[in-house]
Amino acid sequence: MSNQKAVPRLKKGVVGTLEAVAQEIAAMAPACDTVAFITSAAAFAFVLTPFAFLLAMLTMFIEVNTLYHLSKRHASAGGYYGYVATALGPFWAIVTGLMYPVYQIASTAAIPVYVAGVVLPGVLNYFFGISLPGWIWIPFILGFILVPIGLAIVGIRPQMKYIRYAAMTEIAFLAVTSLYIILRAPDNTLNVFNPFAWNSVYGSQFAPLGGPIAGLGLGMIFGLTSFIGYGGSAPLGDEVKNSKAITKALMLGVSIVGIVLTEVSYALTVGWGVDNMTSFANNSIPGIIVYAHFMGIVGGLMLALFAFNSAFSDSVAMQSNAGRVYFAMGRDGILPRFFAYIHEKWITPSKALLFVGIASSLVAVLSGFVIGFLSGVSPLQMLALSATSQQVSSALENAFDFLTTIALVGFIVAHFANNTAVMVMFYRLKEKHVGINQLLHPIMHYVLPAIATGVFAFVLYESIWPPVFPVTQAVIVGVAFLLFSVFYTLRIKRTNPNAYKNAGITVNIVEEEKIHEKKGTENSAE
Numbered sequence: 001m002s003n004q005k006a007v008p009r010l011k012k013g014v015v016g017t018l019e020a021v022a023q024e025i026a027a028m029a030p031a032c033d034t035v036a037f038i039t040s041a042a043a044f045a046f047v048l049t050p051f052a053f054l055l056a057m058l059t060m061f062i063e064v065n066t067l068y069h070l071s072k073r074h075a076s077a078g079g080y081y082g083y084v085a086t087a088l089g090p091f092w093a094i095v096t097g098l099m100y101p102v103y104q105i106a107s108t109a110a111i112p113v114y115v116a117g118v119v120l121p122g123v124l125n126y127f128f129g130i131s132l133p134g135w136i137w138i139p140f141i142l143g144f145i146l147v148p149i150g151l152a153i154v155g156i157r158p159q160m161k162y163i164r165y166a167a168m169t170e171i172a173f174l175a176v177t178s179l180y181i182i183l184r185a186p187d188n189t190l191n192v193f194n195p196f197a198w199n200s201v202y203g204s205q206f207a208p209l210g211g212p213i214a215g216l217g218l219g220m221i222f223g224l225t226s227f228i229g230y231g232g233s234a235p236l237g238d239e240v241k242n243s244k245a246i247t248k249a250l251m252l253g254v255s256i257v258g259i260v261l262t263e264v265s266y267a268l269t270v271g272w273g274v275d276n277m278t279s280f281a282n283n284s285i286p287g288i289i290v291y292a293h294f295m296g297i298v299g300g301l302m303l304a305l306f307a308f309n310s311a312f313s314d315s316v317a318m319q320s321n322a323g324r325v326y327f328a329m330g331r332d333g334i335l336p337r338f339f340a341y342i343h344e345k346w347i348t349p350s351k352a353l354l355f356v357g358i359a360s361s362l363v364a365v366l367s368g369f370v371i372g373f374l375s376g377v378s379p380l381q382m383l384a385l386s387a388t389s390q391q392v393s394s395a396l397e398n399a400f401d402f403l404t405t406i407a408l409v410g411f412i413v414a415h416f417a418n419n420t421a422v423m424v425m426f427y428r429l430k431e432k433h434v435g436i437n438q439l440l441h442p443i444m445h446y447v448l449p450a451i452a453t454g455v456f457a458f459v460l461y462e463s464i465w466p467p468v469f470p471v472t473q474a475v476i477v478g479v480a481f482l483l484f485s486v487f488y489t490l491r492i493k494r495t496n497p498n499a500y501k502n503a504g505i506t507v508n509i510v511e512e513e514k515i516h517e518k519k520g521t522e523n524s525a526e
Helices: 017-028 030-071 080-088 090-128 134-153 156-184 199-209 212-225 244-272 277-281 286-331 350-374 379-384 390-429 437-464 471-495 497-501 509-525
Strands: 228-231
Touching: 017 030, 017 156, 017 228, 017 244, 017 286, 030 080, 030 090, 030 156, 030 199, 030 212, 030 228, 030 244, 030 277, 030 286, 030 390, 030 437, 080 090, 080 286, 080 390, 090 134, 090 228, 090 286, 090 350, 090 390, 090 471, 090 497, 134 156, 134 286, 134 350, 134 379, 134 390, 156 244, 156 286, 199 212, 199 277, 212 390, 212 437, 228 244, 228 286, 228 390, 244 277, 244 286, 286 350, 350 379, 350 390, 379 390, 390 437, 390 471, 437 471, 471 497
Parallel strands: none
Antiparallel strands: none
């Protein structure tokens, strides 16, 4: 291992378990998921939307097992990049390292497109009758990306202080209010978890998608991508007080958000009406309308405010994560040294973070215009029409779906690599197990990662066939970047073999802690 002083280091010991859990929750942005991802999932899954989120939650519970084992052996700013390096070696580590920030950037761009471009104008118009011009989505989106990146740049302490309170308040609000809606809703039924119970109501809607199972699979695209940000604590590995904080956060974060999102998706479905989910999917702010119906204007506005704050905290967390992975790859020599720069005052990878903020902004705005054009809305119309017009709203909703699906591709690639890494790691360890561990060993280290990979593969297949705009086009873009990542990795292997050899393992806080503990034990013995 390289000497600690030989490589750039972020400030250790400033992030505890609570802050790491808050980073997980903030990066998954459950209030944003309530107003954005649940609406997009309903466009395909309709009444089966709660089932899509339940299956997504169960898949991510399985994935907890994978990251639990990997995080016990590696911790650094590289996150997944370091996890994969520890078990699979440099090739897939670099590919994963390149794809991880891509899906973080795509997701960072996607949420402001919907929340700032669709929800904010919709809320102002619905509650106050204020009609904003079409071009307003551009400064709104940029505000939701560039202001948070400023907070991420000025230091981990103010970032963690803000995220800790924002994330915990948000998750508590959603849990309590959605339970209230469920208790008052007249349409409570377990049939929302039965794909074959709705042919008479939604048969004509499911048919073009390939049937209810295909609709459920397409809905799971947005169920799974609502968990993008899971693993958000992993890139804090350089800065945690103890590497075990990451392991705890990975387990707690997905459990809390998964349960609440399943509860919220059920509440919105039965609150809107199980026979009317087609109109739910065609409305720009259905979640807010459900809240306003059951809790008055205050309830609707509170959800809107939490969604806006969630978009802000999500942007802080996601850009912070992506910037730290680029920083780790920069100090390893995989990316230019520009990314390894640490600000002298704030002790943050400020240049890497600034790059992520600019990239997210460009991706968000360009996607709005390009997908808008492909949706039949000209660039001039995107600027001149009312922000709440059907054309602008539909174009931005399509842009959100496009960016979210690109994020899904990166998300699936990263977790394919993580699941494979766990299986390969334990195969190579050749550990001997006795008692109950003889049964648990193959289940935890082979069966569960394989099941998670299978579910991801199913969702990816459903996103490709039958072709659906703009989901299929997004998959093509995602695969194109995957191919670029593979060729880039092969180029690094050829042109910089030393950097390639040490990719992802330059810094490993877990190993450093073991060495420190060993020295402490030896000193005590003396």
